[in-house]
Amino acid sequence: MPTALACRNLTYAYPNGASSATTALLRNIDAVFPGGRVVLISGKSGAGKSTLLHLLAGLLRPTSGEILADGQPVSRWLTAHRDRWRRRVGIVFQQDYLVSELTVLENVMLPLIPRSGSPRYWRESSHNILARLNAVELVGQSVSTLSGGQRQRVATARALVDAPDYILADEPTAHQDLENAQRLGHLLRQAAERGAIVVVAAHDRHVDKWLKVDQHLSLADGNLEPAP
Amino acid sequence: MTRHPLLLAVFTTDILTVLLILWASATAVRIALHWNPQDTGAQQLRLQTQSETAALAVAWAFGLHLLATATLIYGMTNILPGMVPGAMCGTGVLQAMQSGGPRMLIYRLMGLAILWIWWRIENVNQSQPEAPLVPANARIVLLALPVFALALYAAWQAALAMDFQQPVDCCAVIYDQFHSLEEARRTLGAGHTGWLTAFGVLTVALVASAVAAWKTAGRRWPHLLLAALAMAWLPIAAIALVRVLAAYHYGVLHHHCPWCLFLPEHHLAGFPIWAAWIVVAMEAPVAVALSLLAARQAPPAQTSACHQAGLAARNTLLAVLIFLCLTVGPALWWRLRFGMWLTG
Numbered sequence: 028m029p030t031a032l033a034c035r036n037l038t039y040a041y042p043n044g045a046s047s048a049t050t051a052l053l054r055n056i057d058a059v060f061p062g063g064r065v066v067l068i069s070g071k072s073g074a075g076k077s078t079l080l081h082l083l084a085g086l087l088r089p090t091s092g093e094i095l096a097d098g099q100p101v102s103r104w105l106t107a108h109r110d111r112w113r114r115r116v117g118i119v120f121q122q123d124y125l126v127s128e129l130t131v132l133e134n135v136m137l138p139l140i141p142r143s144g145s146p147r148y149w150r151e152s153s154h155n156i157l158a159r160l161n162a163v164e165l166v167g168q169s170v171s172t173l174s175g176g177q178r179q180r181v182a183t184a185r186a187l188v189d190a191p192d193y194i195l196a197d198e199p200t201a202h203q204d205l206e207n208a209q210r211l212g213h214l215l216r217q218a219a220e221r222g223a224i225v226v227v228a229a230h231d232r233h234v235d236k237w238l239k240v241d242q243h244l245s246l247a248d249g250n251l252e253p254a255p
Numbered sequence: 256m257t258r259h260p261l262l263l264a265v266f267t268t269d270i271l272t273v274l275l276i277l278w279a280s281a282t283a284v285r286i287a288l289h290w291n292p293q294d295t296g297a298q299q300l301r302l303q304t305q306s307e308t309a310a311l312a313v314a315w316a317f318g319l320h321l322l323a324t325a326t327l328i329y330g331m332t333n334i335l336p337g338m339v340p341g342a343m344c345g346t347g348v349l350q351a352m353q354s355g356g357p358r359m360l361i362y363r364l365m366g367l368a369i370l371w372i373w374w375r376i377e378n379v380n381q382s383q384p385e386a387p388l389v390p391a392n393a394r395i396v397l398l399a400l401p402v403f404a405l406a407l408y409a410a411w412q413a414a415l416a417m418d419f420q421q422p423v424d425c426c427a428v429i430y431d432q433f434h435s436l437e438e439a440r441r442t443l444g445a446g447h448t449g450w451l452t453a454f455g456v457l458t459v460a461l462v463a464s465a466v467a468a469w470k471t472a473g474r475r476w477p478h479l480l481l482a483a484l485a486m487a488w489l490p491i492a493a494i495a496l497v498r499v500l501a502a503y504h505y506g507v508l509h510h511h512c513p514w515c516l517f518l519p520e521h522h523l524a525g526f527p528i529w530a531a532w533i534v535v536a537m538e539a540p541v542a543v544a545l546s547l548l549a550a551r552q553a554p555p556a557q558t559s560a561c562h563q564a565g566l567a568a569r570n571t572l573l574a575v576l577i578f579l580c581l582t583v584g585p586a587l588w589w590r591l592r593f594g595m596w597l598t599g
Contacts (some may be wrong), residue, residue, distance in 0.1 A: 036295060088304060091297040100385070103295070103303055108384035 028222030029097050029115075029192045032060045032083060037092035039078055052078055054249035055092070065215060065225040067234060069254060070246035076228035077121055079246065080195045083226060084118050085109045096193070114141065117191030119199045123182035125170040131157070132166040135184045142189065156184045159214060161207055176202040183211060187218070194218055194225045200237060208237035257417040259338070261330040266414060268323040269407045273400075275316040280400045282309035283393035290390050306389045310377060313396055317370040320403075324363050332517035332525070340422035345514030347425030355413030362406035364533070369399045371537040372544055375563055379545065379552075382559040387552065447499045447598075454495035457488045458579060461535075465572035468542055472565030478546040481568060485539030488575075492532060496582050502597050503585040528581045534574035542567035 037056040040049035052075040060066050060083075070076050081087045083094055085101055094102035101112050117138075125134050135153040157163045162180040170178065179202045187194065194215065200208040216239055219225045227238065234240065245254040282305045291299055331349070336342040339351045349356040373395045380388040440447060461484045468477035497513045504521045516525030542564045549560035590596055 038297075088300060089295075091295060091300060093295045100295075103300065104384035105381060105386050106307060107381065 029062050029224055031062060031097065032193055032224050033095045034058050034083070035093050035095060037082065037094065038090045039075070039082060039087065040090045051249055056251045058244065058251050060224050060226050062224050063219055063222050064241040065219045065227065065238065066242045066244060067238065067240040068226065068228045068244050068246055068251070069230060072230060074246045075249065076246055077197050079251070080118070080197050080226065080228050084116050084195050085113050115191055116193040116195060117186035117189065119183050119186045119196040121197045121201070123178045125178060125182060127171050129170065130166070131162070131168050131170055131173070131181050134170055134181055135188050138185060138189045152188055153184070156188045159210065160184050161210055176204070176207065179203065180207060187214060190218070192223055194223055196227045198229055199227065200229070200231065205236060212238040257414060257419060259335070261326065261334055262414050265323045265327045265330070266410055268319050269410055272316045272319045272323065273403050273407050275312045275319070276396065276400050276403050279309040279312045279316070279396050282306060283396040286390055286393040287397070292385065306386065309396070310392070313370070313373060314377070317374055320366060320370060324367065328517065332514055333519065338419050339417070340419070341425055342423050343425045344512060344518055346512055347423045350423040350425065351417050351421065352413035353416040355409050355416050359406060359409035359413045362402055362409050366399060366402045366406050367533070368537055369395060369402060372541055373399070375541045375545060375567065376548065379548070379556060379559045379563050383556050387556050442494055442498050450491065450495050451499055453491050457484060457491055458575060460484050461488050461575055462572060465568050465575065468568035469565050469572060472561045472568070475546045475550065478543040478564055478568065481571065482539045482543040485535055485571065489532065489536055492578065496528065500582040500586055503589050508597060524581060528578060531574040531578040531581070535571055535578070538567045538571045538574065542571065
């Protein structure tokens with residue numbers, strides 16, 4: 028199990044229109060996300076929460092600074108090594124990015140395929156996680172027939188099916204009712220208890236109704252600070 | 256100047272190769288000037304991304320160069336002789352290309368050797384998450400650029416010189432080398448028995464050192480010995496092949512032509528034989544370069560470099576054995592079939 032995911036002096040800037048100038052979305056962020064804890068990052072829309080999660084997941088390269096996983100600078104690793112490390116990361120995106128040609132079960136099985144194990148094991152694991160997220164009745168359905176909330180639960184199941192060491196969830200309950208949000212909160216808590224690093228980004232003020240948070244950070248003006 | 260599609264294809268591929276290496280060289284210069292793995296600033300992170308893209312460009316250049324060289328050799332030996340009056344194999348085509356032809360081949364082989372070393376080091380580099388050998392490979396890319404530019408210029412000169420109306424005398428080049436039979440039986444003052452003996456002794460020594468280097472990949476001296484023996488073996492193997500052993504492919508004596516081996520009537524044997532010879536020429540120095548490199552690296556990269564050095568030694572061994580089978584094999588077959596050597 029990982030001990031910590033950290034950002035050191037992390038800056039991310041994006042190009043400002045056609046000119047060569049850039050706008051810094053995140054500025055010199057230093058933070059540590061320890062294993063076995065659930066960390067909530069809150070902030071207004073556009074504050075950079077999703078960008079920070081994408082950086083932590085190795086999907087974006089920082090403009091400067093680095094992301095350290097167990098002290099290793101994964102953000103500076105060669106692409107092939109970073110991709111291999113990313114297999115240990117489960118990401119719940121704001122958009123679900125489900126493959127519309129596949130069924131729900133096939134979508135959830137996808138992260139297991141590069142791993143060893145039999146198709147039977149993949150199916151059983153997928154069924155199990157879907158059941159825990161109250162979505163087992165959807166297994167044979169095409170994802171194109173699902174509602175927004177159902178799609179989000181399937182995407183969450185896909186992120187968690189492989190019991191990842193790092194769980195990065197971006198607004199994971201945006202389309203969920205309280206009962207389903209609480210189920211997800213329970214799953215994330217269990218993952219933290221087995222030692223995983225859990226980082227949740229949300230602007231929902233009622234997060235405490237479904238998720239027991241160990242640390243609450245606030246992202247504003249490019250800076251990440253403990254929430255008041 | 257000829258506008259044969261084959262030469263145009265090779266020339267276009269060469270231009271593309273030079274452009275890719277030129278592009279990678281721009282990054283290589285920046286790496287040489289600014290690379291600092293301890294720095295996490297924007298410039299260093301940008302350089303890290305660019306170094307991966309540049310490595311991809313050089314890998315493509317290497318592949319294109321191999322493809323163009325194989326196409327050129329095939330064309331020179333199996334297509335262009337039919338168009339150059341008087342040419343029967345690559346010897347006549349080279350004659351038609353005048354001085355540009357041999358220079359083009361030399362620069363091509365040099366370019367191949369440089370990118371071969373780059374590729375082996377890149378394998379070690381890619382095996383490490385933080386790519387510790389980026390600066391070393393950047394310097395190799397900078398070394399490759401002038402060689403590839405010269406190869407392109409020589410190819411241009413060779414294509415310019417070719418004239419399909421101008422006859423050449425292919426056989427005169429081969430047979431004018433000697434004035435008497437006695438001269439034909441000697442090379443550089445030594446008889447062919449002497450060359451064959453040297454070839455045999457060096458081959459046995461090379462095989463033994465390749466096995467030693469392969470099995471003791473972490474030690475430096477077997478690789479140094481392997482490289483030294485390979486450098487001695489290469490010219491002697493070439494002489495033994497062209498002056499003595501090729502006769503068993505041709506079925507006639509004193510036809511000292513390295514290019515006729517590539518012809519279909521000799522089962523295109525030149526391709527695997529000379530490919531094996533080139534592999535020895537490339538892999539043996541790579542094995543020593545990697546074992547020297549391993550000594551200067553941190554433990555994870557060191558292990559990977561040792562592994563690659565072992566692979567290079569194993570490839571050298573396989574190439575020598577292939578060369579041996581394809582050159583000595585026909586001679587032994589001849590001896591078994593007819594009960595005597597071609598020389599009596």
